[in-house]
Amino acid sequence: MTTQSTKCNMKPKPGVVHTEMEAGTAVLLDMETHRYFSLNESGAFIWNKLSTGTPVADVASLVAERYSLDHAKAQRDVDNLISELSKAGLLLKDA
Amino acid sequence: MSGMRFVLTCVPGVDSQWFFTLWNDLFAVTKADEITSDVSIQVSSTSHVPGAIPVPASARLIAETPTRSLWSGNDKFWMQGNGIKCAASKSNIDIAISKEFWANTLFKQRDFLLVTMVSMLRLNDVYGFHGNGLVRDNTGIIITGNSGAGKTTLTHALLSDGWQYLSDDAIALEIDGPVVRTRALRRGFALTEQALQRGGINPIWDKNSVRELGNGKYLSGPSVATERQFIGQCVPAAIFFTSVGTADATVITQIKPVEALFLALEQAAGLFVDAKSASSQLNLLKTLVEQCACYRIVAGRDVIASKETIARVSEMILSAAKKNKSVSSVDNGALK
Secondary structure, X not given: OOOHHHHOEEEEOOOEEEEEOOOOOEEEEEOOOOEEEEEOHHHHHHHHHHHOOOOHHHHHHHHHHHHOOXXXXXXXXXXXXXXXXXXXXXXXXXX | OOOOOEEEEEOOOOOHHHHHHHHHHXXXXXXXXXXXXXXXXXXXXXXXXXXXXXXXXXOEEEEEEOOEEEEEEOOEEEEEEOOEEEXXXXXXXXXXXXXXXXXXXXXXXXXXXXXXXXXXXXXXXXXXXXXXXXXXXXXXXXXXXXXXXXXXXXXXXXXXXXXXXXXXXXXXXXXXXXEEXXXXXXXXXXXXXXXHHHHHOOOOEOHHHOEXXXXXXXXEOEOHHHHHOEOOEEOEEEEEEEEEOOOOOOEEEEOOHHHHHHHHHOOEOOOOOOHHHHHHHHHHHHHHHHHOEEEEEEEOOHHHHOHHHHHHHHHHHHHHHHOOOOOOXXXXXXXX
């Protein structure tokens, strides 16, 4: 199934600052809402790919390869994270 | 901030000695007749405050309280409070004060100056942090937590057991090569009434210099004994996030760096000023929690009970901090 998110690219909302921790996790800081978020290692990997302009459709393939997942499972994980990050106002559709 | 020297100049008409004392209590400045400086602090006349140090229309209002406003723009900060206006750039602070300023409580006077100083430091990639710094046995620690979480009480206990002291309630953090270094930002102690009454156990401040700060607190410089314990900087090996418990015994629990980072963000000064400096500050705090052993500490009654119980808490904290063997806190003998 192709989800809504795979049809467009996503990018971090301007003003979201992030840092990567030693363990591969990441912390995001939303300058607008003054809220902090943490991402686990795979979440940080996906965030990194999206924030460097990797098309959403390609991110699932990279996740599948890195974590030895079948593509459908990787796609679901990517879609779920994109949905959560979008709901939190951290990701925007890249026109 | 390494080697940064602050020089204070007051024009005639300003009570320069009083201002010097106030500022020196915060930041250990040098008087104007000394050598060159990295940062000059100029206090202008009290007579033309209304038009003094104008804030340009292009400046962005970044914080506002009933008594204080702070603007940012063009590598400069402006602060206006009750009877004081300041402009801070990377190497200069201009201050215009009126008689109204001196009617503020000492607490507010210090607060105005601290905001200005922290803004200036930010332009130098040095970041203010709400916490205390201590050193013992070549092991530096930071004690932090929300107001009322017991930072000062725990710090007094450790000082009375012989720890060296950087700063009470406000420290500066900066990247120094691969590590984060912390420096003193405030030398005087802000004491509660209860802390004053416990002076018999913790005789660490100068009883003759106690002044009312306001907000239920009192200010004192370090006692002669504590002055000898003063240390200007260190590389922290551990960071302790405090809270006050009801048990007899203090409990220490190690936490992961990511949890520590979330807690540290709560104590970071001016974190949301702008995205560029926030990114640097976030990376600095990340480096800090990764270089440090990180703990939650729930202070028990043993922190104030007796010299013997304080000694046990002190040993427990030192032992926890020393588990981090990768950091040597005091280097090159460059302590001040």
